[in-house]
Amino acid sequence: xxxxxxxxxxxxxxxxxxxxxxxxxxxxxxxxxxxxxxxxxxxxxxxxxxxxxxxxxxxxxxxxxxxxxxxxxxxxxxxxxxxxxxxxxxxxxxxxxxxxxxxxxxxxxxxxxxxxxxxxxxxxxxxxxxxxxxxxxxxxxxxxxxxxxxxxxxxxxxxxxxxxxxxxxxxxxxxxxxxxxxxxxxxxxxxxxxxxxx
Amino acid sequence: xxxxxxxxxxxxxxxxxxxxxxxxxxxxxxxxxxxxxxxxxxxxxxxxxxxxxxxxxxxxxxxxxxxxxxxxxxxxxxxxxxxxxxxxxxxxxxxxxxxxxxxxxxxxxxxxxxxxxxxxxxxxxxxxxxxxxxxxxxxxxxxxxxxxxxxxxxxxxxxxxxxxxxxxxxxxxxxxxxxxxxxxxxxxxxxxxxxxxxxxxxxxxxxxxxxxxxxxxxxxxxxxxxxxxxxxxxxxxxxxxxxxxxxxxxxxxxxxxxxxxxxxxxxxxxxxxxxxxxxxxxxxxxxxxxxxxxxxxxxxxxxxxxxxxxxxxxxxxxxxxxxxxxxxxxxxxxxxxxxxxxxxxxxxxxxxxxxxxxxxxxxxxxxxxxxxxxxxxxxxxxxxxxxxxxxxxxxxxxxxxxxxxxxxxxxxxxxxxxxxxxxxxxxxxxxxxxxxxxxxxxxxxxxxxxxxxxxxxxxxxxxxxxxxxxxxxxxxxxxxxxxxxxxxxxxxxxxxxxxxxxxxxxxxxxxxxxxxxxxxxxxxxxxxxxxxxxxxxxxxxxxxxxxxxxxxxxxxxx
Numbered sequence: 001x002x003x004x005x006x007x008x009x010x011x012x013x014x015x016x017x018x019x020x021x022x023x024x025x026x027x028x029x030x031x032x033x034x035x036x037x038x039x040x041x042x043x044x045x046x047x048x049x050x051x052x053x054x055x056x057x058x059x060x061x062x063x064x065x066x067x068x069x070x071x072x073x074x075x076x077x078x079x080x081x082x083x084x085x086x087x088x089x090x091x092x093x094x095x096x097x098x099x100x101x102x103x104x105x106x107x108x109x110x111x112x113x114x115x116x117x118x119x120x121x122x123x124x125x126x127x128x129x130x131x132x133x134x135x136x137x138x139x140x141x142x143x144x145x146x147x148x149x150x151x152x153x154x155x156x157x158x159x160x161x162x163x164x165x166x167x168x169x170x171x172x173x174x175x176x177x178x179x180x181x182x183x184x185x186x187x188x189x190x191x192x193x194x195x196x197x198x
Numbered sequence: 199x200x201x202x203x204x205x206x207x208x209x210x211x212x213x214x215x216x217x218x219x220x221x222x223x224x225x226x227x228x229x230x231x232x233x234x235x236x237x238x239x240x241x242x243x244x245x246x247x248x249x250x251x252x253x254x255x256x257x258x259x260x261x262x263x264x265x266x267x268x269x270x271x272x273x274x275x276x277x278x279x280x281x282x283x284x285x286x287x288x289x290x291x292x293x294x295x296x297x298x299x300x301x302x303x304x305x306x307x308x309x310x311x312x313x314x315x316x317x318x319x320x321x322x323x324x325x326x327x328x329x330x331x332x333x334x335x336x337x338x339x340x341x342x343x344x345x346x347x348x349x350x351x352x353x354x355x356x357x358x359x360x361x362x363x364x365x366x367x368x369x370x371x372x373x374x375x376x377x378x379x380x381x382x383x384x385x386x387x388x389x390x391x392x393x394x395x396x397x398x399x400x401x402x403x404x405x406x407x408x409x410x411x412x413x414x415x416x417x418x419x420x421x422x423x424x425x426x427x428x429x430x431x432x433x434x435x436x437x438x439x440x441x442x443x444x445x446x447x448x449x450x451x452x453x454x455x456x457x458x459x460x461x462x463x464x465x466x467x468x469x470x471x472x473x474x475x476x477x478x479x480x481x482x483x484x485x486x487x488x489x490x491x492x493x494x495x496x497x498x499x500x501x502x503x504x505x506x507x508x509x510x511x512x513x514x515x516x517x518x519x520x521x522x523x524x525x526x527x528x529x530x531x532x533x534x535x536x537x538x539x540x541x542x543x544x545x546x547x548x549x550x551x552x553x554x555x556x557x558x559x560x561x562x563x564x565x566x567x568x569x570x571x572x573x574x575x576x577x578x579x580x581x582x583x584x585x586x587x588x589x590x591x592x593x594x595x596x597x598x599x600x601x602x603x604x605x606x607x608x609x610x611x612x613x614x615x616x617x618x619x620x621x622x623x624x625x626x627x628x629x630x631x632x633x634x635x636x637x638x639x640x641x642x643x644x645x646x647x648x649x650x651x652x653x654x655x656x657x658x659x660x661x662x663x664x665x666x667x668x669x670x671x672x673x674x675x676x677x678x679x680x681x682x683x684x685x686x687x688x689x690x691x692x693x694x695x696x697x698x699x700x701x702x703x704x705x706x707x708x709x710x711x712x713x714x715x716x717x718x719x720x721x722x723x724x725x726x727x728x729x730x731x732x733x734x735x736x737x738x739x740x741x742x743x744x745x746x747x748x749x750x751x752x753x754x755x756x
Contacts, residue, residue, distance in 0.1 A: 014600055018600075018602050034608050036606065037606075039585040040645065040663075040709075041645060041660070043663070044665060047665070047666040190670060194638050195670075195671060196630055196634045196672050196674055198674055198675060
């Protein structure tokens with residue numbers, strides 16, 4: 001057997017694992033997601049407040065790949081390890097983002113909250129319609145927690161323009177406030193129902 | 199290699215250390231164990247009384263180490279009692295002859311052997327049966343034969359086995375590691391075997407695990423030894439549950455394991471009740487950082503010991519001393535994660551049974567409110583789940599856990615539902631009403647193993663994690679109805695049959711204390727729910743409910 005440093009390798013692998021874990025979620029959508037670890041079982045059943053359920057199976061784990069070339073190992077040393085870890089992280093990131101949007105889409109479709117713009121460009125009206133259709137979130141004091149809008153790079157300019165309109169156009173602003181206020185009242189009613197009755 | 203390992207173990211233990219595995223060896227040879235002396239010398243020199251497969255009554259006196267002529271002179275009186283006095287045991291006629299055995303894990307040296315033979319001849323002439331002597335060589339052969347082919351063979355299991363065998367023995371019990379060793383035997387290797395082969399496998403399992411657990415017992419690490427025996431029982435029940443074994447096939451082994459478990463627990467209780475504090479001088483500077491968690495574990499097990507000894511078996515317990523210890527150390531208790539839930543239940547059951555029901559309820563209410571407050575979305579960090587043993591939580595708390603092992607707990611909780619259910623069973627409507635607005639914001643997690651036998655595994659891939667967003671408006675009447683009855687068809691039948699194992703099983707496997715299991719032990723220990731057994735001709739025995747009048751003021755730790 002050729003000489004090796006198995007103990008040191010184990011420790012270095014822990015460091016590389018942490019690098020992968022951190023980099024894999026270093027992406028605008030995934031970064032803010034809270035991860036919940038499932039310690040055993042390959043299946044989870046989510047039961048919503050209305051009694052509807054959604055089953056999720058974890059039979060196909062997300063994965064990332066990297067190739068370590070002999071020459072890279074010879075010539076790049078530590079750099080080869082770091083590059084491979086980053087490649088794995090990137091693969092994981094893409095897989096997780098894809099899985100995330102698939103799951104969200106399915107959930108939204110299931111509860112009938114999906115909105116298809118049918119290829120039309122994004123407008124402030126569309127955003128308001130979406131806000132009206134979804135259940136908005138509020139903090140304990142009733143302050144609205146606006147949802148995050150996620151879009152592709154091609155829509156960046158349009159999205160910024162729509163956001164600006166919603167901020168300055170009084171009519172649009174009033175419509176948005178009306179939606180938020182109505183939903184805040186609905187939220188208050190819902191929250192007031194958090195109690196134990198006969 | 200294994201023979202050397204067994205020999206090394208056998209020569210290093212005293213007579214108490216090899217008593218249980220020795221009994222298991224007898225079981226594997228077809229003996230029926232009638233009596234095992236619990237502490238020290240057995241009555242009339244008989245440590246173990248058993249009936250051989252041919253129905254001959256046999257008695258055994260166990261000795262540790264080599265026996266010289268002087269040593270033989272010291273014990274000759276006891277051996278004479280073994281040989282010449284009759285067996286006094288319910289169900290055995292006093293005039294029934296018995297075959298006496300002197301057993302030692304050492305050798306009888308020098309002139310001692312000749313002297314033993316002469317006395318054996320003399321006693322035989324006077325009408326007693328011939329004294330048989332089993333020394334190290336005989337014992338070693340019997341142990342090796344009894345463990346069969348079940349010792350770890352694959353590299354990974356062998357590594358786990360040797361890791362535990364090599365120690366250290368003054369640490370918390372390496373539960374996950376032992377589970378990996380035991381589950382190889384109780385898993386695929388025993389699927390579909392004949393009843394006889396399953397009996398052999400169970401006997402092997404007990405003998406093999408004895409090599410590991412007795413080392414913790416010898417180091418006076420009684421809690422670790424007790425936990426090891428609980429895991430052994432869990433793996434016997436796993437085989438019995440999966441293979442639908444009749445009790446006669448596994449109960450003799452399970453009873454021996456129970457004896458060993460109770461012996462460890464008795465020692466822990468003795469040490470706890472005799473101590474003025476739980477401070478350890480070794481590493482004393484850091485002891486205050488861990489004292490609360492150690493106190494929680496010790497007091498939780500102490501309460502279980504009282505429940506088992508006083509309420510299940512009807513033995514006497516100096517309850518005043520127990521209460522004094524709980525009062526003294528209760529304030530120090532520190533609950534660090536949801537793995538503490540079964541220990542919390544033990545305390546609540548103990549207080550409940552001893553007439554301090556309102557203290558028990560306060561303890562439950564405290565659990566529910568602290569978990570709810572710590573997990574409140576969106577900002578609270580949550581509580582470590584039952585999958586986090588206390589030591590790991592402490593490592594996290596003191597910054598000693600590698601970042602890769604850290605985890606976000608968020609507003610997912612595993613033990614809130616069962617705690618609220620217990621408050622509902624105790625008619626604490628006001629408490630539940632005040633807790634519900636915040637509790638209803640959390641996600642209630644409940645893991646249900648894929649099969650009843652999977653309950654006894656450390657990790658079950660076939661199970662399902664149920665995560666529930668509760669309804670905002672809870673209905674008291676519905677809740678009362680739902681929690682009033684426990685459907686035991688959802689509980690492993692072997693745990694229903696051997697319900698004395700249920701609570702210790704949950705303490706050692708806290709991630710199995712799901713909604714139905716928590717309800718089951720609540721029903722067993724306090725009788726606050728009916729136990730419904732649709733497929734059982736005989737309903738499980740509840741511990742009964744004998745309430746004593748309230749004698750003292752509040753004892754519950756905060």
